[in-house]
């Protein structure tokens with residue numbers, strides 16, 4: 001039997017802005033099992049934060065139902081809040097207290113005894129490597145250190161489930177990698193279920209066990225990153241020719257799209273097809289002057305699903321795995 005940590009059916013949120021309805025989340029179904037690390041990926045305005053805010057009882061749904069950590073979000077919001085940790089987008093930068101005092105205050109907020117709070121705070125200071133800064137004011141810390149303090153605050157009461165809303169946004173690549181190491185280590189040692197939102201394709205791809213892609217308020221894909229890429233991405237092969245007319249003639253053999261003198265083809269086994277195509281085209285007098293092959297990315301998945309690129313929307317700031325489609329010399 002599976003142990004569901006989050007289930008949602010028909011979750012919907014419609015805001016009103018300037019008298020007009022804004023359908024932020026539309027009829028979303030979710031199922032997250034205990035212990036999973038799930039990334040909710042999508043462009044700005046897709047509805048990720050609104051979904052998280054409903055699941056964490058910060059926002060009432062317009063329609064639909066959800067159970068989080070065994071509690072109904074409408075009937076037992078206090079039960080949900082006791083069992084979850086939530087780290088929103090706003091960071092702890094404004095906090096003027098020292099890190100350790102901030103953690104102790106959080107323990108008191110959750111009704112933990114003084115001794116238990118101190119033990120737990122010390123554990124988190126150690127596991128999130130905050131020892132060096134534990135006596136500094138939170139507002140004096142770096143962005144990455146502040147996010148680690150936020151995560152420690154979210155985990156103080158030992159929640160079964162941790163929601164993180166864009167934990168790494170605004171961090172430099174080194175701090176992002178460091179934060180992720182901590183998140184993964186925490187998950188490994190505590191088994192806490194983690195449900196997070198991100199814009200970063202590379203993070204979702206490499207680190208999450210399951211990726212849910214959201215667009216215009218709907219979940220449009222839900223699987224492991226390799227499965228999504230296999231089903232929807234396909235390898236990207238580009239072939240360059242001496243002229244646009246050669247490219248057009250080649251496309252009639254191999255399919256794909258023509259941009260000037262370059263043909264781009266999406267194929268499940270592009271690496272094996274590429275030498276075959278080059279030989280076949282040469283036999284027809286069409287010389288490939290340059291070629292590339294690359295494995296599919298989650299952006300290809302998003303493109304296949306929506307016809308748009310997440311990158312074009314500027315939704316992947318700092319994404320450092322941007323793959324070029326410019327062909328190199330063959």
Ligand SMILES: Nc1ncnc2c1ncn2[C@@H]1O[C@H](COP(=O)(O)OP(=O)(O)OP(=O)(O)O)[C@@H](O)[C@H]1O
Pocket residue numbers: 015016017022023024042043044045046047048049050051199
């Ligand atoms: N309080 C509100 N009133 C009106 N519209 C809202 C409100 N909150 C969110 N929206 C709208 O709902 C849609 C979804 O917003 P949401 O913040 O959930 O998206 P998101 O995927 O989390 O985006 P981001 O990645 O930028 O945080 C957007 O069109 C947003 O403008």
